[in-house]
Amino acid sequence: MSASATGPLHSDVAIVGGGMVGASLALALAGTGRSVALIEAVAHSSLAQPSFDERTTALGNGARRIFETLGVWQRIAAQAAPIRHIHVSDAGHFGFARLEAAAHGLAAFGFTVSNRHLGTVLWDALRLRREVQIVSPARVVHAQLSDEAATLDIQEGAALDGEAARTPRRLHARLVVAADGAQSLVKQAAHIDSSTHDYGQVALVTSVRTERPAGGVAYERFTADGPLALLPRHDGSYAVIWALAPSAAEALLAAPEEQFRERLQQRFGWREGRFLQLGRRATYPLSLVQAHASVGLRTAVIGNAAQALHPVAAQGFNLGLRDAAVLAELISMTEDPGAAAPLADYARRRSADRRGMIAFTDRLVRLFRDSRPVVTAARDLGLLLFDLSPSAKQALSRLSWGFGRLPRLARGLPLTGRPAATPRELP
């Protein structure tokens, strides 16, 4: 990274968006010999941070291994809760299935962690890496791509808070990474179209303490209102993620606490005893957003910018983290990270995982929202057959590793990179 006090900045790789996936990529690239600029609009510690917010994320074993290789797992694990059992049921019908991690030789299927804690760990680690130039709070307001370089205009700091806008700072990079979420500006600048399928559902997210403290069991209940997940958290409470019709979500968001608790209890049942204290409620509209390409001129697209999924299978971040892991691996091995060849490799390496995970998640949403009696009966039978099938369970327990070849970081192999080539002059 090179910069004069106010002149243009230069870097090998510019990551736009320092949310869960962009920050993970920056960390993966530190130590590979590449200069990296990470541009994030909202400070990671701000209550308004849209990625590191009140939510709880379920990390699979693949994600755990990547974070282990990056040297941050111990700190994440200090506030993570293991998922040792999964209980899936079709509320009001006969179908159910149980999965036990031990039956598959696993200590846990995965771990839950609060997004805020994940943000603290990743950003604390990034601040120790001199190769990563952090430009935050700062928003990329314009991106231009040419055969030679990506050029970004960045509106820094206070202008974001309503003060008179300063002249944007310019940054030149060999590669720009779109990690700026589903409405990615970078993706648009690279002329990469997206398709959006609105599920007509909103995720209502909160936490709840139950009479029996949470201890290793994750619940997925398919209710008449929509899928309801309770994930154990390290403080003994459950994270609640409830996908609902927008009108139902709005009503429950505004409902007095007592009324909300009763409805939740009624839908979930009494398996964990009485529902006690509730946390803050927040909602997220749910769509499937798919970029039509994962690369463009001097551009790679990762995380939500590449694919934003319904949270029913808790795979969105896990998938985005593998985007970051594969991209970091390819960047570490190449002289010019924005050249056509490594970008084509990235697109090829990510396609099976993207397609597989999008299809799996989308089918699950559609299957469990169909209330026709014949479909309900078939899926309940499917759940029971699944419950009796060790091989089907074994396949599901491997889901968190994704489809296709594993990235080096997920195999426990650090990225060393090759020495950076003599820098070519950028514009």
Ligand SMILES: Cc1cc2nc3c(=O)[nH]c(=O)nc-3n(C[C@H](O)[C@H](O)[C@H](O)COP(=O)(O)OP(=O)(O)OC[C@H]3O[C@@H](n4cnc5c(N)ncnc54)[C@H](O)[C@@H]3O)c2cc1C
């Ligand atoms: C309710 C819910 C529950 C979920 N639970 C799980 C789960 O359990 N497991 C799982 O794997 N996944 C889960 N997901 C999915 C997961 O949240 C996403 O996959 C993840 O947020 C993707 O991170 P990201 O960094 O790609 O994008 P985002 O989280 O959208 O972050 C984008 C970042 O870019 C920044 N930005 C945007 N534009 C600019 C700009 N122009 N300049 C600079 N910065 C910019 C934003 O400020 C933000 O920090 C869940 C999603 C939802 C909605």
